[in-house]
Amino acid sequence: MTQSDTSSTASATNPFDASVVVAGTPVVGGLAYGPVIRVGDRPRIDTAAPDLAEDEREEQKDAFTRAAEAVGARLADRASHSTGVSAEVLTATAGLARDRGWISTAAGLIDAGTPAPAAAAAATEKFVEMFTKLGGLMAERVTDLRDVRDRVIAELLGLPEPGIPTPDVPSILCADDLAPADTAGLDPDLVVGLAMRLGGPSSHTAIIARQLGIPCVVAAADLDQIVSGAMGYVDGTTGEVGSDPDAALIEAAVARARDQAAAAAAWRGPGVTADGHPVAILANVADGVSARTASSAPVEGVGLFRTELAFLDRATEPTVEEQTALYREVIDAFAGQKVVIRTLDAGSDKPLRFVETEEEPNPAMGVRGNRTAVAHPEIRRGQLDALAAAAEGVASVPWVMAPMIATVDEAREFAEQVRSRGLVPGVMVEVPSAAVLADAILAEVDFVSIGTNDLTQYTMAADRMSPELASLTDPWQPAVLSLIGMVGAAGERAGKNVGVCGEAAADPLLACVLVGLGVRSLSSAPAASPAVGLKLSAVSMAQCRDAARAASTATSAIAAREAARAVIG
Known part of the structure; x- marks a missing residue:
């Protein structure tokens, strides 16, 4: 049993008569209601791909280097158009994409015959293992590293850059975890609530959510019970996330929360x-x-x-x-x-x-x-x-x-x-x-x-x-x-x-x-x-x-x- 199972979350109540309620740690107050969306699949790696022929390896190394630089440049450009913690986090993530140690490790794997996408994945896991052992603030970079990996692999494969879908209506975003680079790009008019199965109350993602004013709950261990497409809510004050609540109850509560937010804004x-x-x-x-x-x-x-x-x-x-x-x-x-x-x-x-x-x-x-x-x-x-x-x-x-x-x-x-x-x-x-x-x-x-x-x-x-x-x-x-x-x-x-x-x-x-x-x-x-x-x-x-x-x-x-x-x- 994990620490979060025993004491990190409040016991889930059911004030809105929801079909499912899970409890997490509240980090940004407020109440949000809307359809639930989830982060799309990340690019898959063909681990069974044959080794590269020797005459292909230099070209693959060049392709990997170009992909890493393209991702780093895009993140740096987003940083230049952001402010506060978002800019700081995006700048640091751009630095990971351009990290000489990571690029060198991947290049060495390509030299040994590993295709560039698989080399990017393998090099990342080496650094993930090292950062995880170091713990503390360095362990925070694991999500960032894997996010950079996925962006570089998508670039290599000619796929759209992975990330959060853009909803058509104000929605509740549920995810295992979010890279700070993704959180920094959220539109608070469309992503009105945020819930994560992982994360902590002072993680970069939580800090950016607070900067954006998005009600947010983290460390909701049972978040998988909130299914995509359902109508859901995030209560960033109590730490509860629910799906299919009574429409009249939740809409009345959202109206009260809106009045409170208006009073605060004044x-x-x-x-x-x-x-x-x-x-x-x-x-x-x-x-x-x-x-x-x-x-x-x-x-x-x-x-x-x-x-x-x-x-x-x-x-x-x-x-x-x-x-x-x-x-x-x-x-x-x-x-x-x-x-x-x-x-x-x-x-x-x-x-x-x-x-x-x-x-x-x-x-x-x-x-x-x-x-x-x-x-x-x-x-x-x-x-x-x-x-x-x-x-x-x-x-x-x-x-x-x-x-x-x-x-x-x-x-x-x-x-x-x-x-x-x-x-x-x-x-x-x-x-x-x-x-x-x-x-x-x-x-x-x-x-x-x-x-x-x-x-x-x-x-x-x-x-x-x-x-x-x-x-x-x-x-x-x-x-x-x-x-x-x-x-x-x-x-x-x-x-x-x-x-x-x-x-x-x-x-x-x-x-x-x-x-x-x-x-x-x-x-x-x-x-x-x-x-x-x-x-x-x-x-x-x-x-x-x-x-x-x-x-x-x-x-x-x-x-x-x-x-x-x-x-x-």
Whole structure:
């Protein structure tokens, strides 16, 4: 029996008198109803194909190289027309298609006589095996690798590029798993609900679904019971997926959900509880385009500017001038408002092409984030110089924070580098040691921001992509809430801001709990900000604190949700 069988999902109820109801982990709230569609078949490989004659092998190698480059170019082009996490994920996936190790492995198999499509498949499985053994963030790339494989094989065979069918009417998409590249291309007007048998609450697919505002449930182990063509629904608040519900019941519920969404859409801020306690509602962005888009949302600034896009899929390090221009675009989009910038979070699943790195037995626990900067201090120096140049003459000095800080000494060293450039220093709390040492770390920096995705993964020692462990990677885990409470209390003692910029900040009910734990700023995908702000405006600080106590002392993530809902509703 898997972990998800015992505790990762709520017991399925049947509020809409559906013929089938399965339970999963809710990740994006809302209720959607429509015909069920599924991802089409991927290209099949003829494993019985004869070996290539020697005079065919060079031509097949060339065909494979061209196919890989064509797929990489298409993904990179889609990235250039996307924003935020979608752009980041598509860029990284394009990098997989162009990966020299993968291409070289396939070429070696072709040289030995394996036809190019079979070589692509065999080379992929070698890397899948390696990534799976590494676990953690590297295991997240397995779905991406297989997606790239299928796209390259389709290119070789002259077939249409595989992916999600485009429905004629608003539909519910059910799948075992989705490659982030597919999720990034979803049209939220046509795919109105998303359910996956696999995946975790902080996977890239779930994060992109939240950015798009699509109700989403993951880790629904029995999803195969929801058949294609049936009328189905996804309840992203309860975590339930059903088919053939009573039409009158579901349509009435969808109408209520639509009214609630309209009320949220009308909320314009600022963030404040019902009894007048301010809570900054901020946006996560990745570049100037996503920042300009976010500036039209009811947010008060940027709580997380991911700077990776300036560095990924580049053969050489971006110059200070190039970085300065990118950073200034984001600062200008929120002129005079708060902008929190995270320094480069590279390594693990986001390797830099221009940095030679040793193969690590467990990259998620290895050289990433701040540790990359320690190993290559010139990268951080250039980035901080660019940030300082971008901040010249601005009305509000940017706040700058480092990822993957684990010790007080690391926090102190980073703060000194940031202050010497006239910027405001802070750090990310993603490693449990940073939460335990929050008082001492806050003595060195001016603010902290909690990255709940990694904090949950590291606290629970659970790969956030594992469907069997979806309950453990749920940010509602009481152990994670307790650590957040420690950081919040330290912030109150120090009189310094504690924010959350992980995906937990996008859950309206959890946002209330976070505020009750001492969090005073919430940063998420801009699409989530109205619902979070509206929910906070309806509750008092006392209710938030009561809900926080109830959730933190629960015995499971499910029980924590139920306890908070009993207090807040």
